Amino acid sequence: MTATKKTAAALYIIEHFDNALTTILICNNVVNLSCSSIATVLCMNLFGDAGSAIATGATTFLVLTFGEIVPKCLAKEHCDAFSLKTAGLLRVLMTLLTPLVWIFTRFKMIALKIAGSSGDAPxxxxxxxxxxxxxxxxxxxxxxxxxxxxxxxxDFDETTAEEI
Incomplete structure (x- = not known):
């Protein structure tokens, strides 16, 4: 992908931030739950009843370390390069998951309305x-x-014409 296409993808993500965030959350949950499920099945087969506890501890450590903390620290430290490297993939995922994103966005809007919030807070x-x-x-x-x-x-918006 050329630098221009990467930049265009990054700008699209910025302009559609809520959809990008929902896409990331969907993917994050699918990966985390899949890892947990697979680890539980494997550990139960290997260690019997203790396998569930072992899988829980191991996947919690691995997901937190390599799925949450390290990627977020790297992204924060190298935000421009990280954004450009991942923008294309995120843009594709946003397109593929559009129906799911739409459904979750509607659920979010209903939940916010029930909670008495417009969701427009800064x-x-x-x-x-x-x-x-x-x-x-x-x-x-x-x-x-x-x-x-x-x-x-x-502070300028708090200044009256009389004060100037």
Whole structure:
């Protein structure tokens, strides 16, 4: 896949983030449950009644380590490269799983409606954004003047014309 196609796939995923997330969750659950089921059958055959406990411990460790923690740490550390490398596969999975994604999205909307939520809450609140800016300033990613500019922009909507 060319760099242009990888970029286009990554942009598509960003624009359809909810569908991408649902696709990832579906795949993640299918893989995790399949691993657990297969490990349980194998361990029960090898170790008898103790096999269930052994399979539970082993799959929990393996799934957490190699299916959750390590991939997320690598993706965070190398986000641009990781995004471009995985965008094509995720885009294909999104297309293949469209019917399932549609069903789960409808269930989500019904559940949110029953819970009295619209699902339109911002992913990051203003206070969280201010905390993020403060944190990355402390890490040296932003200069003090840059973080002050961001904080000023966030506070600007609270400024009245009279104060200017």
């Amino acid at each position: 992913s990051v609140t203003e206070n969280e954004l201010k905390y993020i800016v403060e944190s990355i300033e402390e890490e040296g990613v932003l200069e003090e003047s840059e973080s002050e500019m961001v904080r000023s922009a966030l």
